[in-house]
Amino acid sequence: MGRRWHNTTFRWLSVYAVIFALSVMVLIGFIGWSATTRMEFDADAVLHWQLFYFGSIDDPELPATIFRRTEGQHLNTNYFGLFAADGTHLAGDIRALPPDLPLDRQGYTLNDSLIVANQAKSPIVRAMGVRRQSGEQIVVARDLTHVLHIRETMINALVGGGLFCLLVSIVSGLLLNLRQMRRVRDIRNVTLRIAEGDLNRRLPIGGRDELDMLAHLVNHMLEEIERLMTEVKSACDGIAHDLRTPAAHIRTLLANVAERMHVIQDDGVAQMLDRARVEADMLLDRFGAMLRISEIGALKRRGGFSSVDLTTLVHELSELYEPLAEDRGISWAVTVEQVPAVHGDRALLFEAFSNLLDNAIKFAPDNGAVRIELTDHPQGALLVISDNGPGIPERERDAVLQRFYRADQTRHLAGSGLGLSIVSAVMRLHDFALRVGTNGTGTTPGTTMTVECWPHVLESCAC
Amino acid sequence: MTTRVLTVEDDPLAANEIVAELEKCGFEVDWVDNGPDGLARAMSGEYDVIMLDRMLPGLDGLTILTTLRTVGVQAPVLMLSALGDVDERIRGLRAGGDDYLTKPFNSDELTARLEVLLRRRRETPARNETTLNAGPLLVDLISRKVARDGVEVSLLPTEYRILEFMMRHAGQTITRTMLFEAVWGYHFDPGTNLIDVHMGRLRKKIDPPGAKATIQTVRGSGYILT
Numbered sequence: 001m002g003r004r005w006h007n008t009t010f011r012w013l014s015v016y017a018v019i020f021a022l023s024v025m026v027l028i029g030f031i032g033w034s035a036t037t038r039m040e041f042d043a044d045a046v047l048h049w050q051l052f053y054f055g056s057i058d059d060p061e062l063p064a065t066i067f068r069r070t071e072g073q074h075l076n077t078n079y080f081g082l083f084a085a086d087g088t089h090l091a092g093d094i095r096a097l098p099p100d101l102p103l104d105r106q107g108y109t110l111n112d113s114l115i116v117a118n119q120a121k122s123p124i125v126r127a128m129g130v131r132r133q134s135g136e137q138i139v140v141a142r143d144l145t146h147v148l149h150i151r152e153t154m155i156n157a158l159v160g161g162g163l164f165c166l167l168v169s170i171v172s173g174l175l176l177n178l179r180q181m182r183r184v185r186d187i188r189n190v191t192l193r194i195a196e197g198d199l200n201r202r203l204p205i206g207g208r209d210e211l212d213m214l215a216h217l218v219n220h221m222l223e224e225i226e227r228l229m230t231e232v233k234s235a236c237d238g239i240a241h242d243l244r245t246p247a248a249h250i251r252t253l254l255a256n257v258a259e260r261m262h263v264i265q266d267d268g269v270a271q272m273l274d275r276a277r278v279e280a281d282m283l284l285d286r287f288g289a290m291l292r293i294s295e296i297g298a299l300k301r302r303g304g305f306s307s308v309d310l311t312t313l314v315h316e317l318s319e320l321y322e323p324l325a326e327d328r329g330i331s332w333a334v335t336v337e338q339v340p341a342v343h344g345d346r347a348l349l350f351e352a353f354s355n356l357l358d359n360a361i362k363f364a365p366d367n368g369a370v371r372i373e374l375t376d377h378p379q380g381a382l383l384v385i386s387d388n389g390p391g392i393p394e395r396e397r398d399a400v401l402q403r404f405y406r407a408d409q410t411r412h413l414a415g416s417g418l419g420l421s422i423v424s425a426v427m428r429l430h431d432f433a434l435r436v437g438t439n440g441t442g443t444t445p446g447t448t449m450t451v452e453c454w455p456h457v458l459e460s461c462a463c
Numbered sequence: 464m465t466t467r468v469l470t471v472e473d474d475p476l477a478a479n480e481i482v483a484e485l486e487k488c489g490f491e492v493d494w495v496d497n498g499p500d501g502l503a504r505a506m507s508g509e510y511d512v513i514m515l516d517r518m519l520p521g522l523d524g525l526t527i528l529t530t531l532r533t534v535g536v537q538a539p540v541l542m543l544s545a546l547g548d549v550d551e552r553i554r555g556l557r558a559g560g561d562d563y564l565t566k567p568f569n570s571d572e573l574t575a576r577l578e579v580l581l582r583r584r585r586e587t588p589a590r591n592e593t594t595l596n597a598g599p600l601l602v603d604l605i606s607r608k609v610a611r612d613g614v615e616v617s618l619l620p621t622e623y624r625i626l627e628f629m630m631r632h633a634g635q636t637i638t639r640t641m642l643f644e645a646v647w648g649y650h651f652d653p654g655t656n657l658i659d660v661h662m663g664r665l666r667k668k669i670d671p672p673g674a675k676a677t678i679q680t681v682r683g684s685g686y687i688l689t
Contacts, residue, residue: 255571292651319621323661327663347650351649351651354651
């Protein structure tokens with residue numbers, strides 16, 4: 001599931017989340033900045049007015065005025081303080097001259113340096129001070145706590161709302177993505193089945209989006225491919241089938257003729273008859289092999305699969321083919337390791353491996369050598385069948401697995417040329433892989449057929 | 464007494480061929496071209512062996528076979544099936560004492576299989592013998608010992624199985640395919656040569672040099688033990 005992080009929707013979702021978070025941060029910053037500026041501007045205007053008012057009052061009356069002012073402020077939103085030139089408190093509820101306040105008629109925000117009567121904690125204020133001509137100093141301040149409180153609430157609401165929006169949109173995005181992922185997974189499963197040869201499967205439809213459009217196109221394409229495949233296959237099978245009956249007749253007739261050869265007593269005719277019978281047999285063999293390939297292809301996929309013990313299968317094969325090798329003086333080496341059972345069709349595997357052994361014996365020279373090795377690998381069982389015959393040139397190695405292909409130097413040997421196609425068909429059915437190689441160099445490099453008895457269908461798409 | 468064969472086959476061409484071939488071998492053949500008629504004729508019980516096509520108009524071959532067995536008709540059945548149509552039920556026929564053949568088939572194969580089916584039926588009652596005897600050969604089925612003219616011959620397991628099968632069907636032509644299926648249990652064509660080599664090994668052991676060969680090759684079709 002590590003791949004989930006790479007799908008398109010998730011990538012878009014991450015980009016969206018980052019952009020959303022950045023813009024909300026910018027918005028909050030701007031709102032915070034403008035609110036603060038506005039608030040300070042308003043406070044400064046009020047403070048300015050008050051200083052202006054105090055400025056118009058003569059020195060002797062000032063303490064009384066400030067006292068009155070202080071008394072009038074029950075809500076404690078404004079603070080006043082009158083100090084002598086040396087900083088001694090004269091009047092007002094500001095008890096001490098704040099040390100960090102320049103007395104220049106400019107507004108400053110004081111966080112906790114203002115000492116106010118009747119309040120344990122110094123409030124956050126906007127303060128302004130002035131030094132009168134007499135040397136006395138006036139400080140006026142306006143409590144900002146409420147305004148700050150409002151600002152804080154507003155920012156909290158914005159942050160909370162933003163987080164909520166982000167969370168909701170990410171969750172709904174993921175949910176939508178999950179649905180899309182499920183569709184993609186369904187499509188992938190069906191595609192794998194189609195790749196295995198189940199051509200009558202179709203991609204699921206039902207989203208009215210671009211995925212659906214593609215699915216429609218692919219389905220249309222599959223229909224066309226299936227139609228063509230069926231046509232080609234039925235034409236081939238039909239030809240093989242229809243020609244097989246007259247060929248069988250010819251074979252029977254030739255046998256009947258041979259029985260009556262003693263009437264003619266002609267050696268030349270007898271020889272030609274023998275050759276004709278061999279050719280007729282070969283013809284029937286090929287038709288038989290072609291039909292067999294179609295038959296394997298048409299087998300209900302994995303219908304007859306069960307657990308197959310390759311070890312006994314290889315022993316059985318060896319026992320069946322060893323006399324054939326011995327007959328030609330071919331040395332026969334069998335190495336069998338205990339391997340885990342594979343899931344497969346025992347009869348088909350036997351047929352396929354017997355084709356490989358038959359080939360190995362066929363292509364090995366007289367008194368040559370054939371080796372069979374069954375070994376246990378981490379992925380599964382590995383069967384290697386090798387001979388010391390002429391080998392298969394590298395450029396022909398793929399071609400030998402196709403129907404009717406025979407290497408030039410082997411045309412003189414009997415056979416339908418379809419043996420390896422049957423093997424390929426069986427391997428395809430099992431998802432096993434057949435690799436054609438060589439086991440040496442020089443004039444007789446030999447052929448090595450390697451069968452990897454483990455599933456290969458997922459190899460091409462590392463999902 | 465002639466052997467009566469019922470052929471249920473909807474393809475007239477194939478049917479003509481079968482009828483001609485079987486009549487040549489001395490069978491008396493009746494041909495029916497559809498399932499229901501075929502079932503009715505088969506149920507009359509007057510046939511020694513019945514050939515059924517797998518695909519028939521009206522009723523398919525396997526259904527006819529099941530019905531026949533239900534009503535107690537015991538005549539052996541040879542099922543004809545298209546090559547691509549051989550499934551487990553068809554393969555099961557061989558285990559149940561019947562047989563099948565894929566189309567198109569070789570006429571030798573057809574007659575050889577029919578003979579085996581007929582012989583098996585005639586011999587069924589006396590089946591619990593413990594030895595097989597043919598000419599100079601004697602096979603003990605329990606100890607699995609083989610003797611020729613009283614002299615014991617030691618055989619490998621495969622060779623023994625081939626000989627036992629040939630002895631059980633002594634005097635009948637056995638095709639290579641039949642032998643391969645019976646002895647090895649697989650259903651494909653392993654090539655003429657392979658079976659011949661195994662047969663050659665067996666012959667070398669059971670026929671002393673100069674003696675008359677007990678198993679003969681029937682040209683173009685198979686072997687016969689006389």
